[in-house]
Ligand SMILES: Nc1ncnc2c1ncn2[C@@H]1O[C@H](COP(=O)(O)OP(=O)(O)OP(=O)(O)O)[C@@H](O)[C@H]1O
């Protein structure tokens with residue numbers, strides 16, 4: 484990354500507990516505009532919680548979080564609502580609305596939050612479905628789609644609003660290797676063609692390495708290592724070494 488690049492997201496000494504469970508224990512992390520940062524960590528280490536804090540769905544107990552130059556932990560809910568619109572989120576699972584056609588799933592945020600005409604919305608839906616290689620699926624129901632197709636519809640929906648920042652929560656978990664490769668290629672295409680900043684959280688190493696510009700590793704509520712893929716692969720940190728080596 485070029486050193487002149489600006490940070491678009493920052494976590495400073497963020498702590499979050501759920502009763503006795505001290506999940507985040509002083510998380511510090513900065514993300515450059517336009518990069519894809521992958522956060523690796525074991526199941527339950529706080530990856531999804533970290534993304535939910537960015538969306539203002541969970542508030543930290545201590546610390547500060549900055550998005551696009553603004554401290555989000557201090558803003559009123561109404562302002563948080565606007566800040567949330569900078570983000571597109573691909574949820575763990577796909578979280579499609581099962582009773583809605585593909586086109587209505589993709590158009591959902593546009594109907595809810597914009598004054599775009601029906602014709603503009605139809606065009607955006609078409610464009611986004613083409614982007615994820617699902618042209619012509621507008622009239623299908625989610626139940627008629629494979630797991631990989633559902634993920635792609637969810638991605639088209641997350642991007643419909645033209646977010647500056649995309650958050651991907653375990654985008655390839657539970658998918659077969661070929662479908663996972665397709666989703667990883669789409670994550671790279673989204674960065675390359677739309678210039679979005681992306682955060683991908685995953686416990687799947689190969690998937691993370693295939694999309695990352697930088698990788699951060701969480702353990703015991705903190706970022707214990709951050710750097711390029713090579714730096715992470717050559718890390719001398721014992722936890723990182725064990726994590727990379729995988730189960731014996
Ligand atoms: N709303 C909540 N209330 C209570 N505990 C929670 C809540 N959300 C998360 N936790 C707890 O916080 C910890 C971290 O959860 P999180 O979902 O962030 O894990 P994760 O790193 O995303 O794991 P996975 O890889 O399995 O998705 C877990 O112990 C979880 O039980």
Ligand SMILES: [Mg+2]
Nearest residue numbers: 530531575652
């Ligand atoms: Mg999670």
